[in-house]
Amino acid sequence: MWQLASSGVRAHRGAFAGTAVVLAVAAAVLAVTGVLFESGLRLQGEGDASAGGLLVSLSTSYAGTLIVVVVMVVAATVSLALRSRRREFALLRAVGATPSQVRRSVTLEVAVVSLVAAPLGAVAGLFGARLLDPVLVRSGMVAPDFASHLSPLPVLAAVALIAVTAVPVGRLGAREAARTAPTAALQQSAVxxxxxxxxxxxxxxxxxxxxxxxxxxxxxxxxxxxxxxxxxxxxxxxxxxxxxxxxxxxxxxxxxxxxxxxxxxxxxxxxxxxxxxxxxxxxxxxxxxxxxxxxxxxxxxxxxxxxxxxxxxxxxAVATDLVVTPTEDATQDLAAQVAAAPGVEAAVPLGTLPGEVRSVDDGAETWEAAALRVVPADTAALDPDVEKGSLADIDAPDTVAVSSDTAYTSGAGLGETLTIRLGDDVVDATVVAVYSRGLGVGGIVTGAATAEAHGLPVMADTLLVDVADGTDVADATAAITALGATAADPRTHITATxxxxxxxxxxxxxxxxxxxxxxxxxxxxxxxxxxxxxxxxxxxxxxxxxxxxxxxxxxxxxxxxxxxxxxxxxxxxxxxxxxxxxxxxxxxxxxxxxxxxxxxxxxxxxxxxxxxxxxxxxxxxxxxxx
Structure with a gap:
C-alpha cells in the first residue's frame, strides 16, 4: 500500500506540487505565530510581563483567524487535487480495488506530501520569524534588544496542525469515489x-x-x-x-x-x-x-x-477648549505654568499610572500590562459617560472606575474588586463606577489617592485647559506653546495622537x-x-x-x-x-x-x-x- 501511495505521488507530482506549496506556506505562517507565542511566554517567565503579554495576546488573537484560513485553504487545495483524479479512482474500483484500499492509498499519498512539505515550510517560517523582530521593536511592543526565541516546538506544532487538516480532507475526498459503484463512478468522473x-x-x-x-x-x-x-x-x-x-x-x-x-x-x-x-x-x-x-x-x-x-x-469625553501635552523641553512645573498663563481659566492635570491587571483563565493566572488614567475626582473637564456608580468615589485610596469593556472581560462589575499590581504592591481595588467611553478615556480610571497610598509618583502627561471668556483661543495657544508644550483642540489632538x-x-x-x-x-x-x-x-x-x-x-x-x-x-x-x-x-x-x-x-x-x-x-x- 505504501508503494502504491508513493507511486501515486510521483505519477501526479504536478497536481501535488501545487498542494505541497500551499502546505509549506501555511506551515511557515503557523510557525511564525508559534514563535511569537513562545517568545511571549518566555518573556513573561523572565519577568517582562508587559512585553510578554502583548506577544501572547497578539499571537493568540491572530492564531484563531489563521487556523480558520489554513483549514479552508488547505481543504480546498487538497480536495481539488483529488477531484481531478476521480477517473483514476473509478478505474481502481473497476479493476477490483476495495473502497478501504482506495481510501488508505489516498490517505497515505496526502500524508507523504504533508510530511515532506510541512516541515520544510515550518523550518523556513521558524527562521523567517526573526524578520518580524525589527517591526516589533519599532512598534514599541518589545525592548530594543529583543530577539525571537527559536525552538523546535513551533515547527512540530505547525506540522501537526497541517497533518490533522490535510490527511482527513484527503480521506474525505476519496470517500465518494470509494463508495460509488465502479460503472457509476466512471460516468460521474466526466460529469x-x-x-x-x-x-x-x-x-x-x-x-x-x-x-x-x-x-x-x-x-x-x-x-x-x-x-x-x-x-x-x-x-x-x-x-x-x-x-x-x-x-x-x-x-x-x-x-x-x-x-x-x-x-x-x-x-x-x-x-x-x-x-x-x-x-x-x-x-x-x-x-x-x-x-x-x-x-x-x-x-x-x-x-x-x-x-x-x-x-x-x-x-x-473632553469638555475643555484645549488639550495640552508637554514636549521634551517642558519643565516639571508645567501644569502650574499653564494654569497661570494669560487667557487660561483652568488647567486640569491628567496622569498615567503603569500597572498590571490579574486575570484567571481555566485556573491559570496571568498578568496583563495596563495603564491607569489618573483623574481628579471632582473634575467636570472629563466625562467618560458613567453608566453605574459615581466617578467622585475614586477620591478614596484603592478605588477604580472601569470601562464597560473592561468590566465584561475582567468580570469586575460595580462594587466588586479588580486585582492590580502597582509597583511592588498587589491591590484589590474596588470598582466604584462603570463608564462607556473606554476607547477614548482608557480602560481603567483611578484617583491620585491610590497612587499616593502606594508611594507612586504621578506626572501630568496631559492637561485639559479651558480658555477664559473673551480670550482668543489662538492667543492662549501661543502662550502655552511658549512654555514648551503642544496645545490643540480635542479633535486635532486625538487625530494627531x-x-x-x-x-x-x-x-x-x-x-x-x-x-x-x-x-x-x-x-x-x-x-x-x-x-x-x-x-x-x-x-x-x-x-x-x-x-x-x-x-x-x-x-x-x-x-x-x-x-x-x-x-x-x-x-x-x-x-x-x-x-x-x-x-x-x-x-x-x-x-x-x-x-x-x-x-x-x-x-x-x-x-x-x-x-x-x-x-x-x-x-x-x-x-x-x-
Missing amino acids: EDRHVGLGRRITALVMTLGGLAMAFSPLWIPGTTGSAAASLSAFLLIGAAALAGPVLVGWIFDRVARAHPSGGRPATMLAVRNVRGFSRRLTTVVVPLALVVSAATIQTSVDRAMTTAIEQEFVA VQAGGDNAVGNALLMLLLAVVAVGAASTLAMTTVARRDELALLHRTGTTRRQLLGMTTVEAAITGVTAWVVGTVAVAPAVIGVSAGMLEGLPVVAVPAYVIVSAAVVAFALVATALAARPTTRVATAVA
Missing part, C-alpha cells in the same frame, strides 16, 4: 453533480445562522469584545459558502447564463456554459478568492472603526502573511483547475474551436469566477462590518474603502492573470495533441 448532501446542507445552514448571530453580537456583548466576535462572522459565512458551494455558485452561474444571449461570441458562450456545468470544481477557486476579500476588508475596516471610535469617544501611533505595522505584516497563504492557495487551485482541463480543451479544438477562442473562453471564465468570488466575499463580510461598527461607533458603518477597492480589483485581476499563465501552455499542449 459534475451539484447535489450537496443533507449533512453539508444542515452544517452550512448552522454556520450561516451562527455567522449572522456573531455579526450582531455587539448588541449584547459590549465594546471591543463584541466587535472582535463580530469580525469572525465573515469566516463562518465563508465556511458556509464553501460547504454549500456547488449549490450557491451554481445558482449564481445559472443567473449569468440566463442573462447572456445565446447568439453572443463563441468564446463567451462556451465560457458561460462551462461555468454553469462545472460549479463544483469552480467552488474550490471561488472560496479562497472570496476569503481574500473578506479577510482583508474586515481587518482594515476593524482598524478604521477602532481609530474612528477612539476619536469619537475622546472628543465626546492616533496618527503618531503608527499604521499598525505589526498587524499589517501579519495580515500580509495571512493573505499570502490565501493567495498561494488561490493561485494553486486556479492553475490546477486549468491544467486538469487539457483533455476537455483538446476535445473542443477537435470540434473546431481555435486556440484563440480557447484562450478567450478561459479568460471569460476567469473573469466570471473572479467577480463571483468578489460578490461572495462582499456579502460574507457585510454583516461583520455592520456588527463591528455597531459595537464601536455612533452612526453609519465604517469601511476602509481604499483597501476594499484595491483588494476587490486585485481578486479579479489575480483570477485573470493566474488563469492566463496556466491556460497558455495548457492550450498549446491541447491543440498540439488534437
Whole structure:
C-alpha cells in the first residue's frame, strides 16, 4: 500500500506540487505565530510581563483567524487535487480495488506530501520569524534588544496542525469515489453533480445562522469584545459558502447564463456554459478568492472603526477648549505654568499610572500590562459617560472606575474588586463606577489617592485647559506653546495622537502573511483547475474551436469566477462590518474603502492573470495533441 501511495505521488507530482506549496506556506505562517507565542511566554517567565503579554495576546488573537484560513485553504487545495483524479479512482474500483484500499492509498499519498512539505515550510517560517523582530521593536511592543526565541516546538506544532487538516480532507475526498459503484463512478468522473448532501446542507445552514448571530453580537456583548466576535462572522459565512458551494455558485452561474444571449461570441458562450456545468470544481477557486476579500476588508475596516471610535469617544469625553501635552523641553512645573498663563481659566492635570491587571483563565493566572488614567475626582473637564456608580468615589485610596469593556472581560462589575499590581504592591481595588467611553478615556480610571497610598509618583502627561471668556483661543495657544508644550483642540489632538501611533505595522505584516497563504492557495487551485482541463480543451479544438477562442473562453471564465468570488466575499463580510461598527461607533458603518477597492480589483485581476499563465501552455499542449 505504501508503494502504491508513493507511486501515486510521483505519477501526479504536478497536481501535488501545487498542494505541497500551499502546505509549506501555511506551515511557515503557523510557525511564525508559534514563535511569537513562545517568545511571549518566555518573556513573561523572565519577568517582562508587559512585553510578554502583548506577544501572547497578539499571537493568540491572530492564531484563531489563521487556523480558520489554513483549514479552508488547505481543504480546498487538497480536495481539488483529488477531484481531478476521480477517473483514476473509478478505474481502481473497476479493476477490483476495495473502497478501504482506495481510501488508505489516498490517505497515505496526502500524508507523504504533508510530511515532506510541512516541515520544510515550518523550518523556513521558524527562521523567517526573526524578520518580524525589527517591526516589533519599532512598534514599541518589545525592548530594543529583543530577539525571537527559536525552538523546535513551533515547527512540530505547525506540522501537526497541517497533518490533522490535510490527511482527513484527503480521506474525505476519496470517500465518494470509494463508495460509488465502479460503472457509476466512471460516468460521474466526466460529469459534475451539484447535489450537496443533507449533512453539508444542515452544517452550512448552522454556520450561516451562527455567522449572522456573531455579526450582531455587539448588541449584547459590549465594546471591543463584541466587535472582535463580530469580525469572525465573515469566516463562518465563508465556511458556509464553501460547504454549500456547488449549490450557491451554481445558482449564481445559472443567473449569468440566463442573462447572456445565446447568439453572443463563441468564446463567451462556451465560457458561460462551462461555468454553469462545472460549479463544483469552480467552488474550490471561488472560496479562497472570496476569503481574500473578506479577510482583508474586515481587518482594515476593524482598524478604521477602532481609530474612528477612539476619536469619537475622546472628543465626546473632553469638555475643555484645549488639550495640552508637554514636549521634551517642558519643565516639571508645567501644569502650574499653564494654569497661570494669560487667557487660561483652568488647567486640569491628567496622569498615567503603569500597572498590571490579574486575570484567571481555566485556573491559570496571568498578568496583563495596563495603564491607569489618573483623574481628579471632582473634575467636570472629563466625562467618560458613567453608566453605574459615581466617578467622585475614586477620591478614596484603592478605588477604580472601569470601562464597560473592561468590566465584561475582567468580570469586575460595580462594587466588586479588580486585582492590580502597582509597583511592588498587589491591590484589590474596588470598582466604584462603570463608564462607556473606554476607547477614548482608557480602560481603567483611578484617583491620585491610590497612587499616593502606594508611594507612586504621578506626572501630568496631559492637561485639559479651558480658555477664559473673551480670550482668543489662538492667543492662549501661543502662550502655552511658549512654555514648551503642544496645545490643540480635542479633535486635532486625538487625530494627531492616533496618527503618531503608527499604521499598525505589526498587524499589517501579519495580515500580509495571512493573505499570502490565501493567495498561494488561490493561485494553486486556479492553475490546477486549468491544467486538469487539457483533455476537455483538446476535445473542443477537435470540434473546431481555435486556440484563440480557447484562450478567450478561459479568460471569460476567469473573469466570471473572479467577480463571483468578489460578490461572495462582499456579502460574507457585510454583516461583520455592520456588527463591528455597531459595537464601536455612533452612526453609519465604517469601511476602509481604499483597501476594499484595491483588494476587490486585485481578486479579479489575480483570477485573470493566474488563469492566463496556466491556460497558455495548457492550450498549446491541447491543440498540439488534437
